[in-house]
Amino acid sequence: MLKGFKMSMLSLRIRIFLSMIVLILIASILMASISIIQFKNEARDYHQERLERKETAIKEHINYVLSTTTYPLTPRNLGVIFKDKIHELAQIHSLEINIYSLNGKLLKSSKAKFSVDSVSPPIPKYILKLVQSSIEKRYVDIKNINGVKNRSSYSQIKDEKFKPLGILNIPYVEDDGFYEKELQNFLIRLGQVYAFMLVIAFALAYFLASYITQSLKTISDRLSETSLNQKNQKIVLEANSKEINLLINAYNDMVDELEKSAVKLAQSEREEAWREMAKQVAHEIKNPLTPMRLTVQSFQRKFDANDPELKQKLKDYSDTLIQQIDTMSAVASAFSNFASMPAQQNETLNVVEVVELALDIFNEDYLVFESDEKEIITKMDRTQLIRIITNLVKNAIQAIPEQQAEKKVLVSVRRHPSEVIIMVRDNGSGIENQFQDKIFEPKFTTKNSGMGLGLGIIKNIIENYKGTITFETQTGQGTTFMVALPLTSA
Structure with a gap:
């Protein structure tokens, strides 16, 4: 518009x-x-x-x-009196002249004889009434003919005793x-x-x-350059306007207040950063402990000295424990170096295999894994991928109420043209509307939905790989988390 x-x-x-x-x-x-x-x-x-x-x-x-004139001054004699004189008058005054009787009949006209109709139209009755009723006994009729204004004056002709004899008409074309x-x-x-x-x-x-x-x-x-994270310069300018000078003074006062606020904010951010770091490290260290505990408990429950696959199972259990220990070690190293948690150690890996291996630590029989392909190769940190899977699956399990009869957690991996999609779906209680905007916040947690600080951390991990994490949820029906990670060349 x-x-x-x-x-x-x-x-x-x-x-x-x-x-x-x-x-x-x-x-x-x-x-x-x-x-x-x-x-x-x-x-x-x-x-x-x-x-x-x-x-x-x-x-x-x-x-x-x-x-x-020698003729008696009567209305009947007007035509005779001006028989020859009317052309002389018209010639002298350069105007057309018409003389009518008192009842509006044309008596004499200065027009040539061939241009005068055999029966000339009389003066309209309304004009006669206007002439007779006016004080001056005069009326001017104005008309537009073919876009040209025509004036036509009508006035009484009187004798020396002011007795009406006839009506004088003077047509006048405005040039x-x-x-x-x-x-x-x-x-x-x-x-x-x-x-x-x-x-x-x-x-x-x-x-x-x-x-x-x-x-x-x-x-x-200067305002566009003003920032809380830098030293801002004051405006040194004397304007010719009182209002602009007041604006300059207000800006300079704001710069002083901004500098004081920046000092306080920096101190507060440092303190908050340490508190947040401590919370995240504690959470990341606890994260591997849960699958390690579950692995040991599973080993104790299923241990059979006569099992022919005992060595292979011991190897799988050991690999799982070693992976979680490596994760804890990476967290500790990252914390000591003040780097991102944990530091990326990218390697070429099969996403399908790593995800399936990460699910081995869970004992729930309703946990289902699906994949259209046996091998989807990319390059990323193994421990961080395992952390993403274990966090999402653990949250999915916790999202299903204990008393629910039918439980299901589906983990699927599929290839998209330029990325790998990991989906974790549960049929739990879902995420309530008031919590949906907060689940990725570092400090947010709720026991009902099973969302802790881990979601905020894995979101950072995914975004570091230029990936995305989204979710769809319906209260009482369940939640689906979708992780999209770009497929980088090996």
């Missing part, structure tokens, strides 16, 4: 500039409009006064003819050619003057807009 481009989206400099230009344009339009109206009024007054002057002169001439030419010349000159003024206005508006907004531009640039 055109309104999408609002004035509020323009800079102050452009708005000042446009405002001044608009004012000049409005002034020029108003001046041209007033000039046109004035010229039209002058033309109207001129034609009105000219018709009155002509009418007065003709009536004086008619009165002279009436005073010198505005002179005024139209003068108006056109004036508008051309006005346009030239305003074009010159517009050029000057452009330059002046640009200069004034730049001058007014220069100080604001300095403040704006």
